[in-house]
Amino acid sequence: MSLLQMSFAGAIMILAIIIIRALVINLLPKKTFLALWGIVIVRLLFPFSLPSAFSVYSLIGKHTQKKDPQIIGMLPIEVKRQVSTIPNNILNISNSISIWMIIWIVGVLICTLFFAIVYWKCRQEFQMSLPVDNDFIKSWLGTHRLKRSIAIRQSSRFSAPLTYGVFHPVILMPTSTEWENTNSMRYVLTHEYVHIRRFDSLTKLVLLAVLCVHWFNPLVWIMYILANRDIELLCDEEVIRLLGENTKADYARTLINMEETQSGFVPLCNNFSKNVIEERIVSIMKYKKSSIFSLVLGFSLVFGTTTAFATSAQKEPDYFITDEDDNTTIFNGKLMASQKFLVDENGKYTYDSNSELDALFSEFGIPSTKFIDSDINDIKFTLEDTSNQNQDHLFSQRSLYTEEEMEQIIADIESGKIPGYQISDFVEGKVPGFEAGDWFFINFD
Amino acid sequence: MDIKLFDSELKVMSVLWRDGDVPAKYIAKLLNEDLGWNVNTTYTLIKRCIKKGAIERSEPNFMCHALVPKEEVQKAETNELIDKVYDGSVDKLFTALLGRKKLSAAQIEKLKQIVGDLE
Numbered sequence: 001m002s003l004l005q006m007s008f009a010g011a012i013m014i015l016a017i018i019i020i021r022a023l024v025i026n027l028l029p030k031k032t033f034l035a036l037w038g039i040v041i042v043r044l045l046f047p048f049s050l051p052s053a054f055s056v057y058s059l060i061g062k063h064t065q066k067k068d069p070q071i072i073g074m075l076p077i078e079v080k081r082q083v084s085t086i087p088n089n090i091l092n093i094s095n096s097i098s099i100w101m102i103i104w105i106v107g108v109l110i111c112t113l114f115f116a117i118v119y120w121k122c123r124q125e126f127q128m129s130l131p132v133d134n135d136f137i138k139s140w141l142g143t144h145r146l147k148r149s150i151a152i153r154q155s156s157r158f159s160a161p162l163t164y165g166v167f168h169p170v171i172l173m174p175t176s177t178e179w180e181n182t183n184s185m186r187y188v189l190t191h192e193y194v195h196i197r198r199f200d201s202l203t204k205l206v207l208l209a210v211l212c213v214h215w216f217n218p219l220v221w222i223m224y225i226l227a228n229r230d231i232e233l234l235c236d237e238e239v240i241r242l243l244g245e246n247t248k249a250d251y252a253r254t255l256i257n258m259e260e261t262q263s264g265f266v267p268l269c270n271n272f273s274k275n276v277i278e279e280r281i282v283s284i285m286k287y288k289k290s291s292i293f294s295l296v297l298g299f300s301l302v303f304g305t306t307t308a309f310a311t312s313a314q315k316e317p318d319y320f321i322t323d324e325d326d327n328t329t330i331f332n333g334k335l336m337a338s339q340k341f342l343v344d345e346n347g348k349y350t351y352d353s354n355s356e357l358d359a360l361f362s363e364f365g366i367p368s369t370k371f372i373d374s375d376i377n378d379i380k381f382t383l384e385d386t387s388n389q390n391q392d393h394l395f396s397q398r399s400l401y402t403e404e405e406m407e408q409i410i411a412d413i414e415s416g417k418i419p420g421y422q423i424s425d426f427v428e429g430k431v432p433g434f435e436a437g438d439w440f441f442i443n444f445d
Numbered sequence: 446m447d448i449k450l451f452d453s454e455l456k457v458m459s460v461l462w463r464d465g466d467v468p469a470k471y472i473a474k475l476l477n478e479d480l481g482w483n484v485n486t487t488y489t490l491i492k493r494c495i496k497k498g499a500i501e502r503s504e505p506n507f508m509c510h511a512l513v514p515k516e517e518v519q520k521a522e523t524n525e526l527i528d529k530v531y532d533g534s535v536d537k538l539f540t541a542l543l544g545r546k547k548l549s550a551a552q553i554e555k556l557k558q559i560v561g562d563l564e
Contacts (some may be wrong), residue, residue: 127486128453156452175452252560256553281556285563 002047011219012056013309019327020301021226025279026286028233030299035107036305037207037227043218043310044210052311067320104216111212116395126164129172136182144193150187160258161188169196184254187239187247194238200231229276233283252284403424448499448518456480457490458499458518461511469507 017036156175171192214220240248473487494500501510
């Protein structure tokens with residue numbers, strides 16, 4: 001799977017999650033969404049493909065393509081020659097790939113550098129924080145122990161509490177904190193404690209890494225924002241679970257009060273952030289202990305979305321080949337033509353002499369130098385019009401074959417998957433449709 | 446003279462106000478013991494104070510001299526999540542991504558209303 005395919009598959013899944021999230025966010029345990037984002041991240045970072053009959057891509061394939069088995073030809077009897085309708089821009093592909101590659105790498109570097117600088121700057125500021133000397137804090141730390149030791153410090157440079165550090169977590173409180181308001185302190189510290197316990201700063205770094213790799217994908221940016229919000233929502237949920245469901249209104253009011261003390265003046269009415277805090281408040285107030293129903297619903301949503309969107313279409317065999325005895329061979333290899341055979345606008349084929357195919361030819365004892373040495377790099381040959389119009393589309397659909405696939409074909413011929421013929425028969429032009437003069441052995445003499 | 450210094454910068458200044466002119470190394474060692482700062486952190490802060498005109502540096506040994514008396518310094522407070530030090534776009538994008546901005550009184554009122562309604 002190429003990066004672009006991974007990004008596209010990820011984008012489709014993100015789209016599905018956005019819709020699910022908008023519809024049922026307060027009905028499901030928030031863990032559901034974190035699990036879904038987790039699957040998207042795996043999808044976006046690892047180039048595996050799990051074929052599934054229930055994949056949306058299988059369904060789309062069935063409806064749009066009407067995928068009849070493609071019969072490329074009754075090979076030993078007659079291989080139909082197809083006029084290729086390869087789009088002209090194929091000629092540019094090998095050039096453009098490297099350009100896109102460079103743009104992508106530059107983008108990744110810029111993003112990484114940008115976030116690294118922001119992180120480094122923040123980190124520098126965090127380290128200038130001052131210790132807190134407070135009895136409540138001391139007793140709170142005494143009752144909230146983790147394997148990693150938590151430190152609480154203060155800074156006048158930040159106006160909201162935050163947590164940093166994965167292995168040596170530090171809760172950073174604004175200097176303006178009302179330290180004596182132990183009720184609100186309890187909520188704030190528990191919130192940060194949950195973040196630490198869940199390794200949320202690590203999760204955020206992974207999200208950032210995905211963003212840097214898929215910087216060109218706008219849906220990944222949306223995912224980044226939504227996933228960060230869902231981390232907060234899940235954290236809130238956990239706080240209520242820890243402190244008791246009857247505290248949720250109190251907790252919500254604490255959050256609102258903190259927003260209030262922060263607002264000195266309003267430079268710009270920002271609708272987006274208003275919705276963020278509103279989403280949080282509503283989510284807290286609507287929190288209910290997960291029922292079995294919501295757990296089952298959440299689990300099946302994760303399972304369903306994964307099978308539908310994180311898998312790829314089930315591959316159907318590319319070709320049936322039927323020989324004279326009506327034995328049908330099914331195989332996934334591609335037949336003839338390679339990436340290095342290109343078609344220009346006049347329908348002429350050109351042959352790229354730099355092809356690794358040459359090595360292959362020599363393997364089979366074919367003097368490939370004749371290809372390379374010919375003073376014209378382009379070997380031109382025109383295919384006759386096809387006698388079978390129905391099969392026209394076959395070629396246009398699969399216009400690009402890599403050397404690997406080409407090798408596979410030759411291996412298939414070798415291993416007898418195409419019954420009745422050997423590679424030498426193709427080379428010597430004994431196979432109908434592959435006669436010398438018609439196919440790519442044209443300039444052989 | 447109107448110099449605004451942050452808490453952390455004031456910690457550096459208070460060493461100078463208490464002990465007089467000292468080398469940067471001395472400040473770094475002292476604040477490492479008191480506050481747990483690493484050497485780089487202290488040096489960054491000293492440089493910020495120099496930039497703000499609160500400290501004068503002289504050689505040798507990076508000697509630091511307080512240019513302003515304690516009484517003339519004002520305490521700076523940050524109202525924004527991240528201050529201007531991150532000049533320009535960096536913090537703007539970051540805050541935008543995390544969706545933190547101040548709310549108006551009306552918006553706060555509406556949020557309280559929501560809590561009341563759902564309670």
